Amino acid sequence: xxxxxxxxxxxxxxxxxxxxxxxxxxxxxxxxxxxxxxxxxxxxxxxxxxxxxxxxxxxxxxxxxxxxxxxxxxxxxxxxxxxxxxxxxxxxxxxxxxxxxxxxxxxxxxxxxxxxxxxxxxxxxxxxxxxxxxxxxxxxxxxxxxxxxxxxxxxxxxxxxxxxxxxxxxxxxxxxxxxxxxxxxxxxxxxxxxxxxxxxxxxxxxxxxxxxxxxxxxxxxxxxxxxxx
Amino acid sequence: xxxxxxxxxxxxxxxxxxxxxxxxxxxxxxxxxxxxxxxxxxxxxxxxxxxxxxxxxxxxxxxxxxxxxxxxxxxxxxxxxxxxxxxxxxxxxxxxxxxxxxxxxxxxxxxxxxxxxxxxxxxxxxxxxxxxxxxxxxxxxxxxxxxxxxxxxxxxxxxxxxxxxxxxxxxxxxxxxxxxxxxxxxxxxxxxxxxxxxxxxxxxxxxxxxxxxxxxxxxxxxxxxxxxxxxxxxxxxxxxxxxxxxxxxxxxxxxxxxxxxxxxxxxxxxxxxxxxxxxxxxxxxxxxxxxxxxxxxxxxxxxxxxxxxxxxxxxxxxxxxxxxxxxxxxxxxxxxxxxxxxxxxxxxxxxxxxxxxxxxxxxxxxxxxxxxxxxxxxxxxxxxxxxxxxxxxxxxxxxxxxxxxxxxxxxxxxxxxxxxxxxxxxxxxxxxxxxxxxxxxxxxxxxxxxxxxxxxxxxxxxxxxxxxxxxxxxxxxxxxxxxxxxxxxxxxxxxxxxxxxxxxxxxxxxxxxxxxxxxxxxxxxxxxxxxxxxxxxxxxxxxxxxxxxxxxxxxxxxxxxxxxxxxxxxxxxxxxxxxxxxxxxxxxxxxxxxxxxxxxxxxxxxxxxxxxxxxxx
Numbered sequence: 001x002x003x004x005x006x007x008x009x010x011x012x013x014x015x016x017x018x019x020x021x022x023x024x025x026x027x028x029x030x031x032x033x034x035x036x037x038x039x040x041x042x043x044x045x046x047x048x049x050x051x052x053x054x055x056x057x058x059x060x061x062x063x064x065x066x067x068x069x070x071x072x073x074x075x076x077x078x079x080x081x082x083x084x085x086x087x088x089x090x091x092x093x094x095x096x097x098x099x100x101x102x103x104x105x106x107x108x109x110x111x112x113x114x115x116x117x118x119x120x121x122x123x124x125x126x127x128x129x130x131x132x133x134x135x136x137x138x139x140x141x142x143x144x145x146x147x148x149x150x151x152x153x154x155x156x157x158x159x160x161x162x163x164x165x166x167x168x169x170x171x172x173x174x175x176x177x178x179x180x181x182x183x184x185x186x187x188x189x190x191x192x193x194x195x196x197x198x199x200x201x202x203x204x205x206x207x208x209x210x211x212x213x214x215x216x217x218x219x220x221x222x223x224x225x226x227x228x229x
Numbered sequence: 230x231x232x233x234x235x236x237x238x239x240x241x242x243x244x245x246x247x248x249x250x251x252x253x254x255x256x257x258x259x260x261x262x263x264x265x266x267x268x269x270x271x272x273x274x275x276x277x278x279x280x281x282x283x284x285x286x287x288x289x290x291x292x293x294x295x296x297x298x299x300x301x302x303x304x305x306x307x308x309x310x311x312x313x314x315x316x317x318x319x320x321x322x323x324x325x326x327x328x329x330x331x332x333x334x335x336x337x338x339x340x341x342x343x344x345x346x347x348x349x350x351x352x353x354x355x356x357x358x359x360x361x362x363x364x365x366x367x368x369x370x371x372x373x374x375x376x377x378x379x380x381x382x383x384x385x386x387x388x389x390x391x392x393x394x395x396x397x398x399x400x401x402x403x404x405x406x407x408x409x410x411x412x413x414x415x416x417x418x419x420x421x422x423x424x425x426x427x428x429x430x431x432x433x434x435x436x437x438x439x440x441x442x443x444x445x446x447x448x449x450x451x452x453x454x455x456x457x458x459x460x461x462x463x464x465x466x467x468x469x470x471x472x473x474x475x476x477x478x479x480x481x482x483x484x485x486x487x488x489x490x491x492x493x494x495x496x497x498x499x500x501x502x503x504x505x506x507x508x509x510x511x512x513x514x515x516x517x518x519x520x521x522x523x524x525x526x527x528x529x530x531x532x533x534x535x536x537x538x539x540x541x542x543x544x545x546x547x548x549x550x551x552x553x554x555x556x557x558x559x560x561x562x563x564x565x566x567x568x569x570x571x572x573x574x575x576x577x578x579x580x581x582x583x584x585x586x587x588x589x590x591x592x593x594x595x596x597x598x599x600x601x602x603x604x605x606x607x608x609x610x611x612x613x614x615x616x617x618x619x620x621x622x623x624x625x626x627x628x629x630x631x632x633x634x635x636x637x638x639x640x641x642x643x644x645x646x647x648x649x650x651x652x653x654x655x656x657x658x659x660x661x662x663x664x665x666x667x668x669x670x671x672x673x674x675x676x677x678x679x680x681x682x683x684x685x686x687x688x689x690x691x692x693x694x695x696x697x698x699x700x701x702x703x704x705x706x707x708x709x710x711x712x713x714x715x716x717x718x719x720x721x722x723x724x725x726x727x728x729x730x731x732x733x734x735x736x737x738x739x740x741x742x743x744x745x746x747x748x749x750x751x752x753x754x755x756x757x758x759x760x761x762x763x764x765x766x767x768x769x770x771x772x773x774x775x776x777x778x779x780x781x782x783x784x785x786x787x788x789x790x791x792x793x794x795x796x797x798x799x800x801x802x803x804x805x806x807x808x809x810x811x812x813x814x815x816x817x818x819x820x821x822x823x824x825x826x827x828x829x830x831x832x833x834x835x836x837x838x839x840x841x842x843x844x845x846x
Contacts, residue, residue, distance in 0.1 A: 046552045049708050049747050063746050068552035083746075090743040094712040118736050119716050128705065147547070147705075150530065152715060154705030 007075040022066040022077055023051050033079050034088060034108055036095070037129040038067045039176060042138050047130050049091050050108065054078040063087070089113045098124050100193035104178040110195065121193035125179060128154055132173035142168050232507035235515040236393040239384070246385035253291045255332055256310040258373050261294040262459055263452070263491055264301030264613075268318075273305045276324035284328050293382075296372040296460015296495075299614040300360055303343060308373060313354045316341035346610045346632055360611045363629040365592065365618040367600045368576050372460035377495045380502040383463040389508060391579035395471045396516040404475040404582065405431055411586035412598035413578075416453075417443055417534070417571030418649065418675045419751065420597075420664035426568065429558035430476040433566035438478040440469050441562065441569040443539060444485035444492060447531040448647025449698060451678030453602040454572035456614055458485065458492040461576070462499035466522065468575030470513070471582055473520045476568050481520065484539055486527040497524045531702035535750045536561075536569045538704070549704045550750035571676070573602055593619030597663045601674065607643075607681035610635050617662065624658040627681055638683040642766070646675025648695045648702075649755030651762025652688060671762040673755070687784035688767040689774055693721045695759035703752060710753030713744035717760055725785040729775040738764060783845040786830045790846050791823050797842035804834040804843060 003018040009026055016025040021044060026033050036048035044067035054061035055069060056076040066079065078084065089112050096109035097119040105127065130147070133156060137143045144166035148157040158164060174180055233239045259265075259274050274294055281287045298306050303317035309331050316327065319341060330336040342351040343358055352358050375382040383389070395404055409424025430438065442465055446454040458465055469481050483496050500522050503509045511519045525543055532538050533548040540562045542548035561567025577599060581589045590598045597619040603626065606612050610632030617626060623643055627633070634640045642652045651672030653660065660666055664674050682691065696718040705711045720737050723729045741757035741764075748754045764771060773779050780788040793804075793813075800818040812828040815821030823834075823843075835843050 045706065046749055047707050049749070052747055064554060065552060065749075069554050087743050087747045090739065091708055091747060094708055094716060097716075098712060118732075119719070127708075128711070149705070150532070151701055151703040151705045151711065154711070 005071050005073040005075075007071050007073075007077065009077045010079055016071045018071065020071055022053060022069045022071055022075070024067075025071055026066065026077075026079060031079060033066055034092075034112060035067060036105070036108060036127075036178060037131060039131050039135065042131070042134045044068050045130055045134070047128065048095070050088060050095075050112070052084060052087060052091075054081055054084060085113065093117055093119070095127055096195065098122055099127050099179060100195070102127075102179045106195060114195065117195065123193065126156060127178065128156070129178060131176045131178070132156060135172050135176055140168060140170055140172065142166050142170075144168070145173065233514065234507065236397045239389060239393055239514060243384050243387070243390070246381055250385055254289060254311075256291045256293055257327070257332065258293045258295055258308040258310065260296070260298050260304060260306040261377075262297030262301070262304075262372075262456055263489075264297060264456075265304035265306060266491070268304040269321075270305035270319075272321045273307065273319050273324065276321035277307075277327060280324045280328040284333070286328060286332060290328075290332055293376050294378075295375060296377050297369075297456035297614060298355075298373055299364075299366075299369055299456075299616070300358075300611070301613045302611060303613075307341075308355065313356070315343060315353065315355045315358070317343050359632070360613070360615070360630055363617075363621075363625060364615050365600050366616045367580065367592075368457060368461075368464070368573070369602060369614065369616045371464065372456070375461055375463070377460055377462060378498060380463060380499065380506065383461070387583075388463055389467055391582040392467050392470050392474075392508070393514050395582055396474055396514055396518050399582075401431060401475045401477065404471060407586045408475075408578065408581060409586075411581045411589040412593070412596075413574065413581065413589065414597060414664055415571060416573035416577070416601065416676065418646070418673070420668075420674060423570065423574055426556075426558050426570075427472065427475055429556055430566050430568040433559040435566055436477075437565045438473075438476055439562045439565060439567045440473045440476065440478045440481040441539070441543070441567060442469055442481070442483040442485075442572060442575050443534060443536070443569055444483060444489070444496075444572045445527045445534040445539060446489075446572070446676060447486065447534055447702075448649075448676055448678045450606045450680050451604045451647055451676055453604055453614060453677050455489050455492055457572050457576050457602070458483075458489070459495050462492075462496045463503070464579060465496070465572055465575045466499050466503060466509075468570075468578035469522060470508075470520055471578050472568055472570065472575065474518050476566070478568065479519060479521070481522040482543055482562075483522060483524045484527055484533075484543060485524060486529065486533075488529060493524065493526055500524060530704070531698075532704045532750070532752050535752055537750065539569070540567065549706050550752070552749060573677075594661060594663045594666075596665045597674075601662060601677055603662070603677045603679050605631055605679050605681070607679075608635055608638065608640070608683040608685070609633060609681045620661040620663060622659050622661050623653065626662070626679065627658065631681060634681075634683050638685060640681060641684050641686060642682045642688065642691075644672075644680040644682065644691065644759075645678070646673035646758075647678040648698050649673065649752070649758055650675045650678070651758045652682075652691060652766065653762070654766045657766070671765050672758065685782055685784070687725075687780050687782035688763045688770045689721060689725055689780075690782075690784045692759045692763045693718070693725055696721060696756075699752070699756045703756070707749040707753060709744045709747040710749065710756060713740055713748070713753075714756050716740060717744070717757065721760070724771060724774045725780075726787040727774070727778045727785075729771075731772075731775055734764070734768075734771055734775070789830060790825055791828050791830060791834070792844060792846060793821050793823055794842045794844055795820050797840045799840055799842075801839075803837050803839070807833050807837040809833065 004015045006015050014029050033051050035051040046065035046068040051066045053066045055064050092109040092112035093114045096105050097117045099105050100121050136145050145156050305319045307316040307319045326338050355361050374386050405427045413423040414420045444454050485492050509521050527533050530548045533542045535550045536557050537551040538548045557567050593599050600616050600618050602616045605615050615630050642654050644652045653672050667674050700714045703710045720733050741760045744757045773781050783789050798820050805813045810827050810829050812824045
């Protein structure tokens with residue numbers, strides 16, 4: 001039997017089954033918390049930090065990722081405060097400066113209010129969200145890819161850089177990679193990266209019509225609708 | 230070897246050992262800590278051993294190789310008991326004089342005595358040396374009494390009596406209460422109240438619990454834990470045993486970094502010896518308490534000093550931190566309640582149990598009790614390991630214990646708390662060593678590293694150094710830490726290379742704030758401290774780099790130029806022949822000139838010039 005707890009997200013009183021995360025609960029109830037590394041059905045590692053919320057405990061608010069935070073009775077969550085919006089903006093800016101070519105990440109950045117990027121663009125092919133690594137090990141139990149190195153050296157690689165035979169060729173890693181979603185205006189050339197801002201103008205139109213506000217699989221939670229799996 | 234089955238066995242053994250030791254008249258104590266070993270104390274040990282044999286003194290004199298004495302700069306250190314004569318910078322050639330002179334005839338060898346750099350006088354005993362006088366050595370003073378290879382030494386000095394007091398007479402609740410009342414706070418960096426952590430772990434449901442000693446010390450310039458674990462591993466072990474008894478754990482781990490070979494060796498040996506005496510195992514000292522400890526070696530990642538990363542590493546997984554929404558005291562190693570404390574925290578437990586919480590809390594300030602070991606390094610006269618009562622001011626540490634600046638330069642700042650700490654300017658030197666006060670000032674006590682800097686240090690360059698360290702050591706899992714540190718470093722590099730803009734300072738501040746608030750673990754949350762504290766106290770240096778394109782300390786290579794002072798140059802040509810880049814030209818006995826296009830600012834010529842003619846502008 002499921003045990004339910006009552007929590008408060010942005011003033012809304014919500015009943016959620018014990019053991020679920022705050023992010024899942026919020027999405028379920030149509031509260032928009034941006035996220036990137038979270039994929040339904042996979043474990044959460046709190047890597048992208050976009051889904052940060054304020055967890056108010058005894059009057060003190062602690063900042064933590066909602067994907068790794070499990071609901072508890074009486075929990076008070078603030079997902080859209082000035083402080084959170086500013087931090088989320090800065091994180092999204094860091095992400096999009098790293099991979100301006102990804103439409104998914106551009107989308108997220110624009111929705112987090114990034115209009116101008118204050119860092120030099122880098123055309124990286126990976127933002128290390130870890131979606132592929134977790135899907136490979138948790139859904140397919142293949143362990144064909146994993147993280148290697150630490151800090152700046154961290155990258156996704158096959159075991160020992162050579163064991164290809166673990167891969168089952170399911171292509172799931174490619175499907176859920178935020179870099180593989182077709183860019184809006186085609187790939188940008190190195191050195192000519194910019195934020196097109198088209199998402200932003202669309203956003204104004206579709207802000208009140210959540211169903212239409214879907215640019216990609218990743219954008220879904222921005223509008224609140226959530227189709228699961 | 231007899232097992233110590235009861236409390237009485239332990240007391241009897243202690244009495245017997247003390248009686249045996251009274252027969253020894255003279256003892257030569259030689260430091261075998263890593264600092265002195267690096268100054269070749271092993272050859273001194275061998276030489277003195279040989280001399281004792283050749284002069285047939287081996288029965289009358291006891292030789293004791295101990296852990297660190299703290300004054301590492303003066304190593305190798307030799308102390309002769311019972312007179313407590315203190316010799317420093319001892320070489321193997323001095324062995325004959327020490328044995329024939331001091332040990333046989335009680336002569337004092339003047340040349341080996343410590344010279345006070347301030348007054349210039351020779352000092353005979355440790356207690357008279359200003360470096361030691363200003364300290365309050367509660368933990369470190371044991372080091373010279375104990376050979377880390379001998380559990381008997383520890384028992385003879387009252388070792389394990391706190392454990393026997395705890396398991397035979399105190400309930401776990403009473404022990405936790407004592408630790409709580411003592412006001413002890415975690416010595417590893419966070420300063421979390423130890424008693425509260427113990428309570429959480431004690432109350433956490435479950436029969437299977439663990440205790441861990443975190444000896445994965447990795448701050449640049451810090452080696453407090455190393456010396457405690459190398460010099461007196463039994464003290465740490467006893468603390469862990471008391472903690473395990475209090476929270477109900479059956480198994481403990483000492484997680485020590487593999488770069489500390491001596492600490493690994495000594496802690497392993499301590500565990501083996503304790504097992505032999507039955508101090509680890511089933512039914513310790515006749516009670517129902519059973520406990521065992523294993524030593525685990527860290528693989529060289531700084532981030533594994535973070536509790537969740539350390540536990541992942543112990544479990545055999547990649548050493549990466551995890552979100553800490555549930556405390557590790559409730560859900561830690563293998564998802565069981567786990568009590569993790571730092572080496573120094575554990576070492577403080579036996580004295581608290583033995584002498585009482587009141588004794589401990591009589592030292593220190595309102596929020597920070599007891600003593601703290603500090604690794605004092607940098608541009609000062611006396612460097613080494615010092616132990617002071619909490620609340621001692623930075624000024625006392627730097628000037629009284631450290632002896633002030635070396636080569637007459639003005640002291641500018643002190644970096645406390647390792648890479649996660651901050652830089653405090655000389656104007657703030659009246660601040661006491663106190664968790665809350667230093668945090669308020671933008672730095673932290675941290676694990677206790679203290680690097681003193683003088684006017685030859687550029688604070689932007691210092692921030693650059695620590696960011697580079699953290700960029701290498703960040704695990705790379707979360708975005709604010711991985712990309713945030715990377716971008717902060719990018720901005721600081723711009724500034725040191727003279728292409729910074731005023732807007733970048735604001736961006737740097739905003740980014741630093743984001744990294745602090747949004748990162749996953751303690752490493753990221755404190756990674757911006759070097760930037761924030763230098764910006765807070767040394768903003769004018771940043772501005773000089775950006776607006777005037779000048780490095781006031783003359784460190785940042787892109788912003789400085791070497792030139793030869795025409796009045797001082799004698800035309801000797803030493804610099805010309807020393808310059809590996811061929812940047813210096815000039816005829817013999819005539820003024821030499823540096824070609825800025827060729828000069829790589831390596832500094833070789835400055836070191837070679839005897840007339841101080843080469844200067845930086």
